[in-house]
Amino acid sequence: MSSEENVRLTxxxxxxxxxxxxxxxxxxxxxxxxxxxxxxERYGCFPMVPWCGRTENGRFRNGGVEHQLPVNDPPHAIHGTGRDTAWRTARTGPAQAVFTYELGEPWPYTGLVTQTFELSEDSLTLQLGIETYGDSFPAQAGWHPWFQRHAFPDGKGARLDFIPDWQEERGSDHLPTGRRIGPMPGPWDDCFGMEDGVDVTLTWPEQLELTVKSRTEWVVVYDEQEEAVCVEPQSGPPNGLNTHPRLVTPIDPLEIATTWSWRRLA
Structure with a gap:
């Protein structure tokens, strides 16, 4: 596969x-x-596709067929295959770009994944789409940004603000138990539900306010590390291939979008 050049948008x-x-x-x-x-190389902001978070023991079913995915976060499979794949640059402009990659092994189905970027002076819109070339299959898509907690030199770390409708209870295996509970205090490596769509704000005091929004109702928040805060909108909860399967069919692709918008405080 030929190497693709980095793409810079401004x-x-x-x-x-x-x-x-x-x-x-x-x-x-x-x-x-x-x-x-x-x-x-492991950080930045990567797409989670064709599944998000952990899939239990790397196994999922599509109808009566069980599939085994590579266990890359023992005992589970985590974050999909897209982040480990070289994508093709389909189109670029000064502030827009489109990229694709072909689904295939170790994912057991064929299809096309498309990711688009649209940048402005006060927002960034990301979109992911999954199409099938034949058989229907369950899938998920989302993003995993690693925002720097201490991005600014004044030493004031980012503050996280959001009002979820529920939290997915997390079991000892790091997977949702299926029980919805009231939101608990952090630090978190947890999935939350927001019925009216994801709406989470990061504020670097006196510097910048950045809001992550999406029409999807699922978001994972991970802030257990001092270096970064992760706000991950996704089309279903962790282990969703098994618990909340969303089928991609020839007439119904999976599509998800998120927008980051910001306001300067300095």
């Missing part, structure tokens, strides 16, 4: 770098020169 003093060869992740996101994403 709008005013906002710069976004997408790395197709490394899972089509956002490797850099800068506002007025300040890097907001944790750096490193």
């Amino acid at each position: 709008a005013g003093d906002v710069e976004l770098t997408v790395t197709p060869d490394n899972g089509c992740r956002i490797s850099s996101f800068r506002i007025a020169g300040t890097e907001l994403l944790r750096q490193g």
Whole structure:
């Protein structure tokens, strides 16, 4: 497979770098020169596709057929295959870009995944789509951004604000038990439900306010590490291939979008 060049998008003093060869992740996101994403080949912001979070023991069923996925977070399979895949650059412009990759092994079904980016001076819209080339199959899609907790040099870490309708109770195996509970205090590695759509705000005091929104009702929040805060809108909960299967069919692709918008406080 030929190597794809990094793609840089700009709008005013906002710069976004997408790395197709490394899972089509956002490797850099800068506002007025300040890097907001944790750096490193495993970080940035990567797409979770064709499943999100952990799939129990790497197994899922499609009708009467059971499939085994690679167990890359023992004992589970985590975050899909898209982040480990080289994507093809389909179209680029100064502030827009489109990328694709073909589903295949170790995922047991064929299809096409498309990711689009649209940048402006005060927002970024991301979209993911999954189409099948034949058989219907359950799938999920979402994003896993690693926002730097201490992006600004004043030492004031990012504050997280959101009002979920429920929290998915997390079992000892790190999977939702299926029981919905009232939101618990953090730190979190947990899935929350927001009936009117994901709406989570990160505030770097006196510097920047950034809001993550999506029409989907599921979001995973991970803030157990000092370096970063993760706000992950996704089309279903962890282990959703088994508990909340959403079939991709020839006439019904899976589509999800999220928008980051920001307001400067300085």
